Amino acid sequence: MNMKIAVASGKGGTGKTMVATSLALSLIETNQVKLLDCDVEAPNAHLFLHPTFTQEIPAVIRIPKIDPERCTLCGQCVEVCQFHALAKVGKTIMVFPQLCHGCGSCTWNCPEGAIEEIPNPIGVIEKGTTISGIDFTHGKLTLSEPMATPIIRQLKKLEKSSNGTITVIDSPPGASCSVVETVRGVDFVILVTEPTPFGLHDLKQMLGILEDMRIRYGVVINREGIGNAELDRYLEQKGIPILMRIPFDKEIARGIAAGKPLVVIDPNYHEKFKDMYQKINQIIDKSDGRS
Amino acid sequence: MTQQRAKQLVILSGKGGTGKTSLSAAFAYESTHAGMNYKTFFVDADVDAANLSLVLEAQVAEQHEFWGSSQAEIDVQKCTGCGSCESVCRYDAIFPHSEIPGVNWIDPIACDGCAACVYACPEDAISMIPQQEGFWYRSETPYGKFFHAELFPGRENSGKLVTLIKQNARLAADDQSVQLIVIDGPPGIGCPVISACAGTDLGLIVAEPGQAGMHDLQRVLGTLRHFRIPTVICINKADLYPQGTKEIYEFAETQGIEVVGEIPFDESIPLSMLQGVPIQVLYPESPAARAIHKIWHQTVNKLFQYEKQNV
Structure with a gap:
């Protein structure tokens, strides 16, 4: 059986990458593990896992290219485009690549067959392996390109897991479309938060998404000790499982800043992450009615 | 003297959780307490994880609906299940209806709103339904007017909502001779960040020492440069990892790029967040509050001395 686990948070900087990388490092001892860093705007997992990249794939949106010989300036393409990526200006149709979603609608709707689609690079996808054997893939959005979601979609489509693989997916922060694309189709989401008003507020945003999408989840409380008991009260009241608690500790903060995985800073976490994985399996089995 | 337009300061970080919002709130306090006061408005441009209202004692004065993009919906009476829609959808959003056999259904979560299916449907069974994607607000705070929003969870953060609240702040600022607009930006470098940056006079990056912090600092700086926005850096939690702080200075x-100051790790920041106020309200003499006071002065000096120029 394959298992896909995404690590998300709502609020930024709560420790998603810390949890994702150490979960991968703990599971690789006994499993085949893939790590997918979908935070394409600010990808950081490679700084902790140091993969050797062996493959670079351009991340593209297919944008329209109009053949001026065939184009009759009928304006049908401008009409069908929902994103204002095409405009009729004088005697040409202009294309605005940064507004194009690559949906293909203009191509299909051109009565003259005057539109072909050409790849417009918006970033890169890099694949490699870490020393410990983790199959590593991440995407990087090119600076000044606005759209992260198409890279995430391409990144996830590339990943055809072989049987028995555990895929750990590092999600972007926030609770908008790029996070939805990241968690689509996963078996479980680990929500990493901190016990502060910001952490709780943004966690609730994520819960809204996961309830809508009917994806199972549990919470990791990071930096326990800096906030208050509001988060715990909320989780208890809602019956949301707590998967792990990580105390606020300057040693951990320093180690993470230096690029050390949590399981290297404190090797006791190996067992804790393995236990967490067991807990996640139990939650999934229980909700599937297998226990 | 002709009236000057308000200067716009955008606070960014690349990496999440480096302290943008706590700093924005502290700047709100500084704008009214730092000796030379600036009439300032505030914008929370992090619309899908909007937290600034939690620390500005905001009282909502106006609430407006935000209608964003449209989504495709199939009329089950007209659908023949021919599959033309599915063949053009590049978002894997079209599935067989779970209850009605022979009819298709569009997953609203996956639909990108491109309308390709609308044009592909031979039965005219698909139409685009406008979606309310959130609310935006004008609020009163003890520090000045505050423009913020709430994007419904999972909706497209296209930057449109960010642009909308910035425009409203700008219009109100012109009417009321406001000198400064402080924009609390989102993490990352994508669409909402670009919208948050557009038209600003100065970017302040809140950097965090460490490898991830440095990596993301470089990405957000590159983005600000691309849009030719002058930029300064401040370093938060500077004492947690002094080597990283040193590296940020070297990089700057x-x-x-000028480093306008560093803020030590200080529990007064989360403690004031718990009380829902800027740090200076409860801990005016804390090391972080003192550091922020200096950063505020450096930043506004820079802002009011800079004329927009190529960088």
Whole structure:
């Protein structure tokens, strides 16, 4: 059986990458593990896992290219485009690549067959392996390109897991479309938060998404000790499982800043992450009615 | 003297959780308490994880609906299940209806709103339904008017909502001779960040020492440069990892960017967040509050001395 686990948070900087990388490092001892860093705007997992990249794939949106010989300036393409990526200006149709979603609608709707689609690079996808054997893939959005979601979609489509693989997916922060694309189709989401008003507020945003999408989840409380008991009260009241608690500790903060995985800073976490994985399996089995 | 337009300061970080919002709130306090006061408005441009209202004692004065993009919906009476829609959808959003056999259904979560299916449907069974994607608000705070929003969870953060609240702040600022607009930006470098940056006079990057912090600092700086926005850096939690702080100074120097100050790790910041106020309200003498006071002065000096120029 394959298992896909995404690590998300709502609020930024709560420790998603810390949890994702150490979960991968703990599971690789006994499993085949893939790590997918979908935070394409600010990808950081490679700084902790140091993969050797062996493959670079351009991340593209297919944008329209109009053949001026065939184009009759009928304006049908401008009409069908929902994103204002095409405009009729004088005697040409202009294309605005940064507004194009690559949906293909203009191509299909051109009565003259005057539109072909050409790849417009918006970033890169890099694949490699870490020393410990983790199959590593991440995407990087090119600076000044606005759209992260198409890279995430391409990144996830590339990943055809072989049987028995555990895929750990590092999600972007926030609770908008790029996070939805990241968690689509996963078996479980680990929500990493901190016990502060910001952490709780943004966690609730994520819960809204996961309830809508009917994806199972549990919470990791990071930096326990800096906030208050509001988060715990909320989780208890809602019956949301707590998967792990990580105390606020300057040693951990320093180690993470230096690029050390949590399981290297404190090797006791190996067992804790393995236990967490067991807990996640139990939650999934229980909700599937297998226990 | 002709009336000057308000200067716009955008606070960014690349990496999440470096302290943008706590700093924005502290700047709100500084704008009314730092000796030379600036009439300032505030914008929370992090619309899908909007937290600034939690620390500005905001009282909502106006609430407006935000209608964003449209989504495709199939009329089950007209659908023949021919599959033309599915063949053009590049978002894997079209599935067989779970209850009605022979009919298709569009997953609203996956639909990108491109309308390709609408044009592909031979039965005219698909139409685009406008979606309310959130609310935006004008609020009153003890520090000045505050423009913020709430994007419904999972909706497209296209930057449109960010642009909308910035425009409203701008219009109100013109009417009321406001000198400064402080924009609390989102993490990352994508669409909402670009919208948050557009038209601003100065970017302040809140950097965090460490490898991830440095990596994301470089990405957000590159983005600000692309849009030719003058930029300064401040370093938060500077004492947690002094080597990283040193590296940020070195990097800033090679880039010709000024570091306007550093904030030590200080529990007064989360403690004031718990009380829902800027740090200076409860801990005016804390090390972080003192550091922020200096950063505020450096930043506004820079802002009011800079004329927009190529960088």
